Amino acid sequence: MREALTSNYAAAYAVKAADVDVIAVYPITPQTTIVEKLSEFVSSGELDAELIHTESEHSALSAVLGAAAAGARVFTATSSQGLALAYEVLHIASAMRMPIVMATPARALSAPINIHNDYSDVMNMRDTGWVIYIASSAQEVYDTVIQGYRVAEGVNLPVAVAYDGFLMSHTLEPVELNDEGEVAKFLPRAARPHVLDPRRPVTFGPLVSPDWYYEFKYQQVTAMNEAREWVVKTDVEYGQWFGRSYGLVEGYLLEDADYVVVTYGGAAYGNARAAADLARERGVAAGVLRIRLYRPFPTGEVVKALSGVKTFAVLDRAIMFGSPAEGPLYKDVVLAMYLHGVDKPSLNVIHGIGQRAMYVRDIYKVFQALREGPGRGVMYMGVRP
Amino acid sequence: MTLPGASQLPIGAVVTEPGSTRRNTTAGWRAYKPVIHDDRCVRCQLCWLYCPEGTIVELRGVFQIGGRKYDVKYEVVYDYCKGCGICANECPTRAIEMVPEVV
Structure with a gap:
């Protein structure tokens, strides 16, 4: 039904x-x-x-x-x-x-x-x-x-x-x-x-x-x-x-992706997929990884999905004030990679705080930033600083 | 004594044997022990009522104390008394003395 x-x-x-x-x-x-x-x-x-x-x-x-x-x-x-x-x-x-x-x-x-x-x-x-x-x-x-x-x-x-x-x-x-x-x-x-x-x-x-x-x-x-x-x-x-199953993580255009946005939830994942489509139209090998199971953390699946990419960004929708990087999922992803001996340049993007509108063009900009240079650090998107 | 490991214990710290807490004596928690001076006790029952651990027991019998005769007597179950001193504090005739435990 x-x-x-x-x-x-x-x-x-x-x-x-x-x-x-x-x-x-x-x-x-x-x-x-x-x-x-x-x-x-x-x-x-x-x-x-x-x-x-x-x-x-x-x-x-x-x-x-x-x-x-x-x-x-x-x-x-x-x-x-x-x-x-x-x-x-x-x-x-x-x-x-x-x-x-x-x-x-x-x-x-x-x-x-x-x-x-x-x-x-x-x-x-x-x-x-x-x-x-x-x-x-x-x-x-x-x-x-x-x-x-x-x-x-x-x-x-x-x-x-x-x-x-x-x-x-x-x-x-x-x-x-x-x-x-x-x-x-x-x-x-x-x-x-x-x-x-x-x-x-x-x-x-x-x-x-x-x-x-x-x-x-x-x-x-x-x-x-x-x-x-x-x-x-x-x-x-x-x-x-x-007839429906999801896995612990879900990938979008991941197979040959060089630049990946990792995120969670409905709006961020939907917009990230639309942004990846846009980037693909313009010749950028973009992909998205969604974390479906947050605890226990799917360490192996995340490391496997990200090992082959050039660089990635983690789009977080919460702030851990005073943390080395303020995104909670970013911390988990970077730690998972570190524990498996994978060191990659990566960005933490904080967006959608208090439902600040996250536009597809914002996430497209994240793919651009990943492509332009191996960034490290935290990018606060959508905020008036 | 080797205590059981995590995999040997019931999950979630459930205690599966009713009444097994009796095996855990708490006498070692005491710094002071209450000593009841029966000659000063007027059998008001306040120590029995106030003890938070139920470690004051009321014994039935015939007890001749000096010139008086009583049908009850109070005693401390030292295996479980934690030495909080509430009984001594409540006793209206100061019949309960808190005596330091000596190791």
């Missing part, structure tokens, strides 16, 4: 298809229409779930954490300040190994208040132990939320599905919806290692002494490596079942 859906509605339809048991909600722009749609599904009886109205995002995430501990399949969604408020629980959810799936249409952080898109909220959660996808179309949001449940319940880690706030969350695109019976078969309810059950009492979230803590952090390191395998396996199997 094909529907015209925003990415937020696509996320809601995926949650319905996954037949979740408990949804905890607190409104925040641009996430709100996801849980509004889910609220409709619950009230119409299309989805048999408990929908809990909480008093904050901290509480919403805590509520689904508790429900997940009791064995429920759960969902919540938030953005920006809401994600920041839930920050403490992000760490707790991953360390307690709760298979939560959360949609995160990305939005700029205050101050000044800005309800529009960049990735400063999502990038702040990169070290919290969550599996983080960044989707680039409504279809991919739908598919990734469903895949997310398989990964979350397979490796016992929480999964965030991020995408551009407004630019995707409120933009209609055609979305192919799966047969929900097939999704139910793709997402069987497996027995969990431990659940809260009065008949078999266990303790979740104990205090541990320095003799024990490090081992549980090391478990998370191991789990993240396993998560990478789960993401690959799930994506391949999903492709076999439903």
Whole structure:
């Protein structure tokens, strides 16, 4: 069945298809229409779930954490300040190994208040132990939320599905919806290692002494490596079942590219592809690499994709103030290359902050800059300095 | 004693055995230990009520203290008392003395 859906509605339809048991909600722009749609599904009886109205995002995430501990399949969604408020629980959810799936249409952080898109909220959660996808179309949001449940319940880690706030969350695109019976078969309810059950009492979230803590952090390191395998396996199997798969990274005109822009999300990837087309028309071997799985980072795939190019630029949509280079993805890409002994001149481009318009011509200029000279350093595009 | 490694522990620090915390005695946490002077105790039960760890136990029986006879008596379970001193602070008759632990 094909529907015209925003990415937020696509996320809601995926949650319905996954037949979740408990949804905890607190409104925040641009996430709100996801849980509004889910609220409709619950009230119409299309989805048999408990929908809990909480008093904050901290509480919403805590509520689904508790429900997940009791064995429920759960969902919540938030953005920006809401994600920041839930920050403490992000760490707790991953360390307690709760298979939560959360949609995160990305939005700029205050101050000044800005309800529009960049990735400063999502990038702040990169070290919290969550599996983080960044989707680039409504279809991919739908598919990734469903895949997310398989990964979350397979490796016992929480999964965030991020995408551009407004630019995707409120933009209609055609979305192919799966047969929900097939999704139910793709997402069987497996027995969990431990659940809260009065008949078999266990303790979740104990205090541990320095003799024990490090081992549980090391478990998370191991789990993240396993998560990478789960993401690959799930994506391949999903492709076999439903005909769509994405990989950990996605390339555009990469095979013979000399100059590559690396980026994430919908707007940046779409415009970068258009800019690469433009550059190709003018004889420049341009290509684009999109990071779909941000955590765990697809180090091998990124290094493989970039090893053969002359030079590349990483287009970031968030700022790490005071960092050697301010783009978070740039840091990951350069470190990945360094660890594999690949040293290439590269640029970090910061653009689209607070949804500053990113034009195709801007990214075309990045290809030109790459061609003109091996640059190093950070280029701030679209800002009035 | 060799402690189990990360791969041998339940994931997410779940404690799978109910009541196993009893094995972790916390006596070593104490710098001062509460000592109950039973002759000054009026059996008001405040130490039992206030102890945050439930380490004051109420014993039933017949207890002759000087000229008085009581049917209860309070004792400290030293395996779990952390030495916080709340009992001594709350005791209205100063019957509980905090004595330095000597190693």
